[in-house]
Amino acid sequence: MNKFGIMSLSLEHENKYIHEIAKYGRNYNLTIYHFVPSTYHPFTHTVKGKEYMPDSDTWIESEFPVPTILYDRCFYHDDSHSIQCKNIIQWLKKQPNITFIGNGLPNKWQLYQVLRESKLAAYIPETFLLQSANQVNFQSLNPIIIKPINGSQGNGLFFIKRQKEGILVRTDKKDKTVEKLFSDRITFNKWLNQLLKRNAYLMQAYLPLSNKDExxxxxxxxxxxxxKEEWEVVEKGVRIGEKGRIISNLSAGASIVAFDDWFPSIHIKLKSFLKQEIEEIFSLLPSILESSLSPLFEIGIDIGITPNGSLWILDVNSKPGRKVITTAYPHLSEKLYKAPVLYAAKLADDKRRNLDEKAISYRNNN
Structure with missing residues (x-):
């Protein structure tokens, strides 16, 4: 049996998803493990975690050699544990006997550098690396959005607008939108500079990405x-947030609908052209990313549409969630759970075939 390891920052993270993946392991000659990278022991080259037992559909705690095929589901933050895990994973990627089913993407700023020079540049909002509050020029950009370069799920995103009464700052929390009004630029700058000390941020012009119901x-x-190493669009779903929110975040109460159910209802001219643009993004984006960065297995793409029909790539994620797709298309759940197993089994077969070919070549040359 080939060994397939799934990594996360905690053994409690994505338990349901990882358990569902594990159920298909034996069908494809894979033993499934789940572990946290920080448990890696450099002298024994082992890790501590859990091994899936298909006969009883349970997991047992175990210590085992690092599996030769790995799936990285670690969502990093700026804490010491995330940094430790990230460094270990970077080291594992350099080991010749270990294969990752996908190598991940860099932070949002590095990703922007790649996309702004690509054939999809027209769909990328102009973005600035925000290092000081003095960079915010409301005469050229107002309102603006700022977001962490390592952020996900809309965490840490702020809407900022200069108005008569002062500078308004809004952010979405799980249960509400929080607002603060700074009466002058000095107090606003002090707040923003404190924020920038904790995280690196990007700045963009605010795009009106709301429907007719706000x-x-x-x-x-x-x-x-x-x-077959071919990219496929599994499906498209639409997240619709609550009225008055900044973003359509699921944790903030957004609803989910299937794309084909939603698309006929939108009040935008040239719908067929819009659909062609979306398809163009799907056809070009994977090759752009892989030619400039490193091989991938999956990507989540967030696309926004303004009231005038302009299309924008808002985010690209190499560790996408599945809730949008499984909610809008429940029948695809099994396909999504099997996909990492099928691809891991394919990579394991490729490795075995390469070893066999090298062995035959060695014998023929000696």
Whole structure:
């Protein structure tokens, strides 16, 4: 049996998803493990975690050699444990006997550098690396959005607007939108500079990405590689946030609808052209990323549409969630759980075939 390891920052993280993946392991000659990278022991080259037992559909705690095929589901923050795990994973990627089913993407700023020079540049909002509050020029950009370069799920995103009464700052929390009004630039700068000491941020012009009912919305597409190394769009769903919110965040109460159910209802001219643009993004984006960065297995793509029909790539994620797709298309759940197993099995077969070919070549040359 080939050994397939799934990594996360905690053994409690994504338990349901990882358990569902594990159920298909034996069908494809894979033993499934779940572990935290920080448990790696440099002298024994082992890790501590859990091994899936298919006969009883349970996990047992175990210490085992690092599996030769790995799936990274670690969502990093700026804490010491995240940094430790990230460093270990970077080291593991350099080991010749270990293969990752996908290598991940860099932070949002590095990703922007790649996309702004690509064929998709027209769909990328102009973005600035925000290092000081003095960079915020309300005469050229107002309102603005700022977001962490390592952020996900809308965490740490702020809407900022200069108005008569002062500078308004808004952010979405799980249960409400929080606002603060700074009466002058000095107090605003002090707040923002304190924020920038904790995290690196990006700045963009605010895009009006709401529908006629003032609900923020975006399109989430999930793409994955199949065993033929071809990219496929698994499906597209639409997240529709609560009225008055900044973003359509699921944790803040956004609803989910299937793309094909939603699309006929939108009040935008040239719908067929819009659909062609979306398809163009899907056809070009994976090759752009892989040619400039490193091989991937899956990506989540967030696309926004302004009232005038302008299309914008809002985010690209190499560790996408599945809630949008499984909610809008429940029948795809099994396909999503099997996909990492199928691709891991394909990579394991490729490794075995390469070893066999090297062995035959060695014998023929000696």
């Amino acid at each position: 609900q923020p919305f975006d399109i989430r597409a999930l793409m994955q590689k199949n065993v």
